[in-house]
Amino acid sequence: xxxxxxxxxxxxxxxxxxxxxxxxxxxxxxxxxxxxxxxxxxxxxxxxxxxxxxxxxxxxxxxxxxxxxxxxxxxxxxxxxxxxxxxxxxxxxxxxxxxxxxxxxxxxxxxxxxxxxxxxxxxxxxxxxxxxxxxxxxxxxxxxxxxxxxxxxxxxxxxxxxxxxxxxxxxxxxxxxxxxxxxxxxxxxxxxxxxxxxxxxxxxxxxxxxxxxxxxxxxxxxxxxxxxxxxxxxxxxxxxxxxxxxxxxxxxxxxxxxxxxxxxxxxxxxxxxxxxxxxxxxxxxxxxxxxxxxxxxxxxxxxxxxxxxxxxxxxxxxxxxxxxxxxxxxxxxxxxxxxxxxxxxxxxxxxxxxxxxxxxxxxxxxxxxxxxxxxxxxxxxxxxxxxxxxxxxxxxxxxxxxxxx
Numbered sequence: 475x476x477x478x479x480x481x482x483x484x485x486x487x488x489x490x491x492x493x494x495x496x497x498x499x500x501x502x503x504x505x506x507x508x509x510x511x512x513x514x515x516x517x518x519x520x521x522x523x524x525x526x527x528x529x530x531x532x533x534x535x536x537x538x539x540x541x542x543x544x545x546x547x548x549x550x551x552x553x554x555x556x557x558x559x560x561x562x563x564x565x566x567x568x569x570x571x572x573x574x575x576x577x578x579x580x581x582x583x584x585x586x587x588x589x590x591x592x593x594x595x596x597x598x599x600x601x602x603x604x605x606x607x608x609x610x611x612x613x614x615x616x617x618x619x620x621x622x623x624x625x626x627x628x629x630x631x632x633x634x635x636x637x638x639x640x641x642x643x644x645x646x647x648x649x650x651x652x653x654x655x656x657x658x659x660x661x662x663x664x665x666x667x668x669x670x671x672x673x674x675x676x677x678x679x680x681x682x683x684x685x686x687x688x689x690x691x692x693x694x695x696x697x698x699x700x701x702x703x704x705x706x707x708x709x710x711x712x713x714x715x716x717x718x719x720x721x722x723x724x725x726x727x728x729x730x731x732x733x734x735x736x737x738x739x740x741x742x743x744x745x746x747x748x749x750x751x752x753x754x755x756x757x758x759x760x761x762x763x764x765x766x767x768x769x770x771x772x773x774x775x776x777x778x779x780x781x782x783x784x785x786x787x788x789x790x791x792x793x794x795x796x797x798x799x800x801x802x803x804x805x806x807x808x809x810x811x812x813x814x815x816x817x818x819x820x821x822x823x824x825x826x827x828x829x830x831x832x833x834x835x836x837x838x839x840x841x842x843x844x845x846x847x848x849x850x851x852x853x854x855x856x857x858x859x860x861x862x863x864x865x866x867x868x869x870x871x872x873x874x875x876x877x878x879x
Contacts, residue, residue, distance in 0.1 A: 478683065495664060581783075
């Protein structure tokens with residue numbers, strides 16, 4: 475579990491490389507730091523109040539209490555959430571989820587959000603959206619988990635849908651990047667994208683297999699469903715590239731792999747291995763359609779497709795869990811999936827997805843509105859033209875580069 479925790483911690487720098495490679499040269503440092511600084515902010519907030527609000531006590535099935543403030547009474551002995559490992563280790567593992575989830579949001583607003591506004595927004599978002607979502611899905615007495623009966627093995631609702639939807643809402647509030655739909659926003663470093671996707675794939679084994687909370691058969695099962703879905707989604711996107719352009723792309727292969735990882739996350743420890751093939755193959759065309767058709771049709775500027783990838787991929791993964799899950803694989807599921815003739819889990823999954831979307835929308839609007847009272851959300855037009863690396867941090871990733879960007 476300590477190794478799995480370290481794997482998940484490493485995913486956030488991987489995301490920084492993935493996102494950083496996709497943006498313009500003049501915004502790469504800002505984009506990477508937008509993920510990296512959360513490793514500090516979320517870690518501090520988790521120790522102070524995050525763990526307690528997520529996993530200590532129960533207030534109406536929506537949030538915990540502050541009895542474990544500053545990790546009070548969270549020690550070396552096993553706790554209520556994990557037999558056989560220290561309660562402090564469970565808290566550390568869950569802290570990694572609290573770190574990477576808000577980092578996913580930053581992909582939607584890349585290239586145009588003030589850094590200090592982003593910093594304040596993430597802090598509020600953790601309090602208003604993430605900690606309640608973690609409790610509702612995974613906490614004792616949680617409204618979506620224990621009460622409703624929905625399942626989420628490693629964060630389909632808590633991580634991907636919440637961050638993807640929040641990213642979309644925040645991008646709409648910020649408005650489009652300067653020159654959007656008129657200027658080509660070219661990927662500046664494809665090797666960074668490949669490196670980031672590889673780190674994410676590696677770390678996702680800790681993310682999903684580690685959610686079994688032990689070295690056991692369920693962990694092995696989650697490990698294999700995770701890899702199978704990622705592999706199939708990557709091949710599926712490469713096939714789309716071949717059909718569309720006659721040649722596969724590195725960015726397409728990386729995007730497909732990440733989509734497969736996203737889609738299998740809620741069901742990795744609930745669905746049979748063969749269904750991971752279907753989940754992975756199907757997620758790529760669904761998300762491709764959202765990114766290339768729906769996004770263009772409605773004209774919103776989800777800069778790095780955080781919603782198109784994590785939001786939509788997470789929604790498909792949650793629905794697929796309701797279709798394919800088996801109680802015999804993981805007894806946490808109260809019912810079998812729709813394909814086995816029982817509709818109850820499928821219905822619970824759909825309701826939980828709708829509830830997650832609602833919490834993310836309302837919570838994001840509240841957080842952004844509070845931040846706007848103290849500072850503008852968006853950089854000035856001059857700062858955007860200059861680039862956020864220089865305007866927000868006074869640094870340049872490529873000081874010897876003299877070309878146009």
